[in-house]
Amino acid sequence: MRCFNIFLGRTLDEYPVIQTAFLFLGIDPEHLTVEHAGRVLRSPFLPGTEEEMTGRALLDAELRAGGAPYVSFSDVIGLARKQKGTRGCPKLVTLLETWSETYRTLQTSRLPSDWAPVLSAFLRDIGWPGDRTLDSIEYQTLETWGKSLTDLANLDDVFGRVPLHGAVDALRNLASVRQFQPESAPAPVQILGVLESYGFRFDRLWLMGLHDGAWPADPAPDPFIPVRLQRRYGLPRSSPNRELESTRMHTDRLLSSAPSVVVSYPEREEDADLDVSPLVRMLPETSAADLGIPPPPPDDGEVFRGGEEGSTDASALEVLDDHFGPACDDVALRGGTFLFKLQAACPFKAFAELRLGARALEEPEPGLNALDRGRLLHRVLERVWGRLKSHGHLLAMTQEGLADLVRGHVEPEVRRILGGRLARSPRLAEIEQARLVRIIGEWMGVERQRKPFTVVDQEEIRTVEVGGIEVKIRVDRVDRLENGKLVILDYKSGDCGPADWEGARPDEPQLPIYAVTTETEVAAVLFARLRTGGLAFRGLAESPGIAPGVRVPERQPPIARTISGWRAVLDELGRDFREGRAHVDPKDPAKTCRYCTLPSLCRISQGAVVLEEPEVDRG
Ligand code: SF4
Numbered sequence: 001m002r003c004f005n006i007f008l009g010r011t012l013d014e015y016p017v018i019q020t021a022f023l024f025l026g027i028d029p030e031h032l033t034v035e036h037a038g039r040v041l042r043s044p045f046l047p048g049t050e051e052e053m054t055g056r057a058l059l060d061a062e063l064r065a066g067g068a069p070y071v072s073f074s075d076v077i078g079l080a081r082k083q084k085g086t087r088g089c090p091k092l093v094t095l096l097e098t099w100s101e102t103y104r105t106l107q108t109s110r111l112p113s114d115w116a117p118v119l120s121a122f123l124r125d126i127g128w129p130g131d132r133t134l135d136s137i138e139y140q141t142l143e144t145w146g147k148s149l150t151d152l153a154n155l156d157d158v159f160g161r162v163p164l165h166g167a168v169d170a171l172r173n174l175a176s177v178r179q180f181q182p183e184s185a186p187a188p189v190q191i192l193g194v195l196e197s198y199g200f201r202f203d204r205l206w207l208m209g210l211h212d213g214a215w216p217a218d219p220a221p222d223p224f225i226p227v228r229l230q231r232r233y234g235l236p237r238s239s240p241n242r243e244l245e246s247t248r249m250h251t252d253r254l255l256s257s258a259p260s261v262v263v264s265y266p267e268r269e270e271d272a273d274l275d276v277s278p279l280v281r282m283l284p285e286t287s288a289a290d291l292g293i294p295p296p297p298p299d300d301g302e303v304f305r306g307g308e309e310g311s312t313d314a315s316a317l318e319v320l321d322d323h324f325g326p327a328c329d330d331v332a333l334r335g336g337t338f339l340f341k342l343q344a345a346c347p348f349k350a351f352a353e354l355r356l357g358a359r360a361l362e363e364p365e366p367g368l369n370a371l372d373r374g375r376l377l378h379r380v381l382e383r384v385w386g387r388l389k390s391h392g393h394l395l396a397m398t399q400e401g402l403a404d405l406v407r408g409h410v411e412p413e414v415r416r417i418l419g420g421r422l423a424r425s426p427r428l429a430e431i432e433q434a435r436l437v438r439i440i441g442e443w444m445g446v447e448r449q450r451k452p453f454t455v456v457d458q459e460e461i462r463t464v465e466v467g468g469i470e471v472k473i474r475v476d477r478v479d480r481l482e483n484g485k486l487v488i489l490d491y492k493s494g495d496c497g498p499a500d501w502e503g504a505r506p507d508e509p510q511l512p513i514y515a516v517t518t519e520t521e522v523a524a525v526l527f528a529r530l531r532t533g534g535l536a537f538r539g540l541a542e543s544p545g546i547a548p549g550v551r552v553p554e555r556q557p558p559i560a561r562t563i564s565g566w567r568a569v570l571d572e573l574g575r576d577f578r579e580g581r582a583h584v585d586p587k588d589p590a591k592t593c594r595y596c597t598l599p600s601l602c603r604i605s606q607g608a609v610v611l612e613e614p615e616v617d618r619g
Contacts, residue, residue, distance in 0.1 A: 004189035007196050012148060013175035015141045017129050020045045022175075024128055025119060025168045029073040029100040034063050034364045037071050041092070047127035048091030055080070055089040064362040067372065073100050099126045106164045115167035116153040140182040148174045194250055197257070205258035207280075211265035215277035216240075216247035251279045262291065325351050325580035334470045337510040343573045343581075344505040345592050348602045351582035360597030367428055368418075370493075376417055377530060378476060378491055380436055382458045383409040385477065390454045394447060403441055410436045439530055446535050449548040453479035453487060464517035467574015475514045476528075485523035487546060488514050496527040497538045504569055505587045511539075512566035522559055526550065 012018055020043055027036055041056040041063075043049070049056070059079055063071055073096045080089045080096075102125045110118065123129075129142065151174045152167070159170060192200075209215075220237045221227045230238035237243060255261055263280045267273065288295065335354065342350035352358040368376075384406055388394050397405070410433050418429055457478040464471050477489040490496075490511050500508040511525045524546045526539035537547035542559045544552050584602045586592035599605055 002185070003187055004191060005184050005187040006191045007181060007193075010180065011176050012141070012144055012178040012180045013172060015137075015180070017045055017134075017138050017141050018145060018175060021123055021128055021145070022168065022172055024123065024126060025171075026165075027103075029096070029103050031070055031072060034066075034069060034071055037063055037076055038361075041076070043130075044132070045129040046092075046095060047131040048089070048095070049130055050132065052089045052092055055083050055087040056092060058083065058087055059089065059092075061361055064364055067362075067364055067369065069364045069366045073097075095127055102126065109161040109163045110167070111161055112155040112159055112167060112170060113153040115162070115164075115171075116149040119167065119171065120149055137182040137184075141180065144178065144180050145175075148178055194254075197254065200257065202258040203260075205254065205261045207254055207261065207263045209265060210263050210277045210280055211269075211274040212277050213269075213272075213274060215251075215279060216243040219243050247279060255280075262286075323581070323583050325355060325582045327580045328355075328578055334472070336472050337513050339469065339471070339577060340466070340509040340513065340570060340573050341507070343577045344507070344509060344587065346584070346586040346596070346602075347576060347581045348584040349586075349592075349596060349598060350577060351580065352598055352601055354577075355580075358598060358601055367425070368432060372417065373432075374491075374493060376413055376432065376436060377440075377493065378459065379413045379417065380406065380409050380440060381476075381491060383413065384440065385455050385458055388455070391447070391450060391452045391479075394444060399441075402444055403437065406440045406444075407433075407437050410440075435532075439532060439535075443528070443530050443535055446537070446548060451481060451546055453481050456480045456486075462517075464513070466513055466517065467571040468578050469574045471513060473510070473513055473517070475510070478514075481523055481546070483523070485521045485542075486518060487524040487526060487541075488518075488522060489526050489528050492527045492529050493531050496529055498540050500527075501525075501540075501566065504572065506566075506569065507587075509566075509570060509573070512563070513570060515563045516567040516570060522563065524550070525559070 013022065020039075023036065023039060023043075027040070038060040040046070041060045059076065062079055063076065077093050077096050080093050083089060102122055106118065106122060129138065134142070148171060152171050155170060159166065162170070217237070219239050219242065221230050221239075222235065222237075225235070227238065231242070234242055236246070263276075263283055265274060265276050339350060339354055342353060387405060388397070394402075414429050414433050414436070418432075455477060457475065459474055459476060460478075461472055461474045464473055475488060476491045479487040479489065481487060488511055490508070496508065500506060501512050506512060508527075511527075515522050515525050523543070524539060524541035526537050526541070526547055529536050529538055536549050539547075539550055540556070540559060540562065541547060541550045541552055544550075584604055586596075586604070589604070593599060593604060
């Protein structure tokens with residue numbers, strides 16, 4: 001049995017089962033956000049949730065991956081019908097069909113007294129609140145929900161005939177002002193707010209948080225009523241005097257509502273020192289020890305404390321070193337270059353994402369996201385260079401001919417990659433097409449300034465072995481110079497430079513992986529930065545002039561030596577991954593963790609994590 005009960009008197013609309021009812025009542029099956037569709041799919045308050053949990057979760061992931069911000073129930077049903085076996089969701093399909101059909105009957109205006117049974121029947125028809133056994137709190141919540149529907153039915157004279165959303169808004173307002181505290185099993189400790197404590201007498205009472213900044217509280221007049229009027233009529237929180245007076249009253253009442261009363265206050269809040277409230281300063285001071293409270297454990301960063309060595313304490317906790325997951329030496333490991341990128345950025349992230357499959361669901365965005373833009377750019381460049389084939393042919397083309405060539409590839413690629421989203425936002429497609437034609441046209445001006453080359457590979461997938469891992473690698477483009485040496489290229493739209501390949505934890509290991517596994521001599525490894533206003537080559541070249549803007553410093557080591565350094569770094573990263581190295585060790589916490597979706601899994605914010613590299617004996 002729980003020894004305490006939190007008595008806070010939440011309003012009815014704050015309970016999950018009621019929030020879900022309002023969500024369902026507000027959904028238009030023909031047009032809903034992917035977020036709302038996901039909440040329907042993941043809701044425990046619909047029938048079939050337990051049997052179809054996996055299938056529905058996969059549907060949610062698939063909808064998000066589709067990239068469209070809005071969907072319809074027909075879209076969801078279409079996808080659900082394709083899922084078979086253990087992933088099938090037949091109950092969901094039936095449910096959504098019923099939902100769509102019933103929703104159509106809700107499109108006429110009605111009196112609130114008609115809406116109350118109609119809304120109730122609609123929720124029942126779609127199966128809310130589900131087929132699992134309700135717990136006591138949910139059961140009581142539904143009883144109170146019934147009372148709110150009765151209240152709605154009494155509002156005919158106030159609202160007259162209203163459409164669906166008017167009735168739902170009225171019901172929501174009623175639920176938002178109905179205080180509701182479910183009955184719970186008796187508990188010896190009751191945690192109450194000041195107002196909830198009215199009328200009670202206690203065996204013992206502890207008043208917490210009575211510091212000089214909170215007791216009395218600062219006045220907070222209602223911003224919509226003139227302060228002068230509020231003060232004249234003594235409205236709560238309208239003036240310091242009003243607050244002082246009511247807080248004095250509360251203090252007297254609380255101090256006399258139990259034979260034993262303890263008052264406490266915090267000594268600090270963030271950087272501010274706090275003092276006891278002047279309203280209780282006259283009470284005799286006592287200490288935690290006098291009250292029989294043991295001192296708190298030292299704040300040494302340990303989350304749990306087990307028994308001392310040799311102690312017979314049955315609750316002693318086992319200490320588990322989780323810096324390494326199981327090694328996978330006997331397993332053939334496959335992956336992409338992303339594996340090395342993750343392992344370099346944060347070993348835990350690599351382990352969690354690639355071995356545990358802990359990846360966040362995608363968040364659909366209106367319009368195109370960075371991934372869509374990148375795919376489009378890559379595809380069009382691949383097509384254009386597929387036709388041009390060499391620097392010589394590029395030079396032979398007129399500006400108009402080149403513009404026509406680019407335009408001819410942009411339009412079908414936009415249609416292919418944007419797919420159904422194009423139909424929903426044709427203007428978006430036009431803007432993207434114009435952007436691509438302009439940026440690729442300008443980029444070709446930069447390519448014209450290079451030494452002669454022939455394109456030998458584009459987006460070709462190769463399987464190579466690095467650090468004991470079979471890596472599928474796809475490099476954007478490989479050119480061959482007249483001397484037979486290769487130039488390896490990666491298209492980028494963000495910040496990039498040779499610093500991304502440096503050190504033991506390279507940010508962008510893709511080109512180094514290609515460079516260390518190619519048998520032909522390499523003359524340059526380059527980022528092609530296609531960013532509006534910042535078109536440029538960035539990277540390493542063995543001699544000046546291979547690409548405009550890429551300097552060759554006097555003391556630059558030969559490229560072959562740099563590549564062999566990369567080999568050692570990549571082997572080490574591959575070995576770490578195979579050994580299951582999973583330290584919570586972001587390369588640059590401010591940057592690496594910023595967009596990471598795993599902080600709740602790695603618990604880096606708990607501060608119980610040692611970020612330094614522990615000693616590892618590699619034998
Ligand atoms: S939040 Fe930071 S430390 Fe945690 S997994 Fe992500 S990158 Fe690693």
